[in-house]
Amino acid sequence: MRSLPPSVRAKAIEIANSLQGQHESDQKQVxxxxxQEARSWSRRRFMESADTQFS
Incomplete structure (x- = not known):
């Protein structure tokens, strides 16, 4: 996770904590x-901001 940008890393940690809260047992899978989910979140966020700028 160290190679992720800070905002994406923070989102990945938030998602991982949520998955662990749902009793997901496989740490590598979590x-x-x-x-993956944090990167998708980041791409959606980028596309939304790009749409807003060019509208």
């Missing part, structure tokens, strides 16, 4: 899923 980390992988949280990074």
């Amino acid at each position: 980390i992988s899923t949280s990074i």
Whole structure:
């Protein structure tokens, strides 16, 4: 996770904590899923801001 930008890392940690709260037991899967979801969140956020700027 160290290679992620700070905002994406923070979101990945938030997602990982949520998954662990749902009793997901496979730590590697939790980390992988949280990074994928955080990257998707970041892309959506970027696209939304780009749409707003060019509207």
